[in-house]
Amino acid sequence: MSAGNATRVRTLRLTSPEETHALGVRLGKLLQPGDFVGLIGELGAGKTHLARGVAEGAEVPRSEVASPTFAIVYPYSGRIPLYHADLYRLTNYDDLYSTGFLDMVEAGDGASLVEWLDRIPEAAPREHLRVTLRHSGGDARELTAEAYGTRPAALLEAWMP
Numbered sequence: 001m002s003a004g005n006a007t008r009v010r011t012l013r014l015t016s017p018e019e020t021h022a023l024g025v026r027l028g029k030l031l032q033p034g035d036f037v038g039l040i041g042e043l044g045a046g047k048t049h050l051a052r053g054v055a056e057g058a059e060v061p062r063s064e065v066a067s068p069t070f071a072i073v074y075p076y077s078g079r080i081p082l083y084h085a086d087l088y089r090l091t092n093y094d095d096l097y098s099t100g101f102l103d104m105v106e107a108g109d110g111a112s113l114v115e116w117l118d119r120i121p122e123a124a125p126r127e128h129l130r131v132t133l134r135h136s137g138g139d140a141r142e143l144t145a146e147a148y149g150t151r152p153a154a155l156l157e158a159w160m161p
């Protein structure tokens with residue numbers, strides 16, 4: 001997954017979980033139906049932490065944002081539908097197909113937020129925003145956001161001018 005042909009790229013240093021959460025909230029406020037955001041990063045990088053901020057920003061009731069331990073797909077109802085998926089335990093596209101998630105993405109009525117997108121990169125539509133989190137010592141994280149396509153680039157510009 002190279003950033004070679006991304007339309008727009010931004011990198012940011014996050015120094016605390018609170019900062020990561022707040023950045024997620026700001027993204028959640030900007031999401032529109034049809035947006036697709038992939039989250040990439042090793043165990044404990046902060047993907048779920050960021051995703052919970054996104055859900056809050058999209059006005060998903062706190063009670064809907066369950067523990068991410070068991071399900072693969074979480075359809076939330078916020079300001080718009082938010083389809084949150086965690087591909088960690090899936091191995092291929094057929095597995096993902098059987099969850100019904102791809103139909104939700106295709107319906108286009110909501111935004112999609114996918115942790116471990118690098119497990120099944122084909123899950124992403126051609127136009128998407130890819131966010132990579134890397135450990136950077138202690139509570140610091142380096143976040144790289146790569147937009148592929150016109151709408152993702154506009155989304156990224158609004159999120160990180």
Ligand SMILES: Nc1ncnc2c1ncn2[C@@H]1O[C@H](COP(=O)(O)OP(=O)(O)OP(=O)(O)O)[C@@H](O)[C@H]1O
Pocket residue numbers: 014015016017018020021041042043044045046047048049050088138139140141
């Ligand atoms: N700057 C930071 N941003 C996000 N999380 C941080 C940061 N600093 C420390 N943390 C801690 O790192 C952990 C991140 O956990 P989280 O579940 O979000 O990771 P994850 O990428 O979803 O991992 P997994 O793939 O195992 O689900 C949390 O315990 C969080 O408190």
Ligand SMILES: [Mg+2]
Pocket residue numbers: 047048049068115
């Ligand atoms: Mg997680």
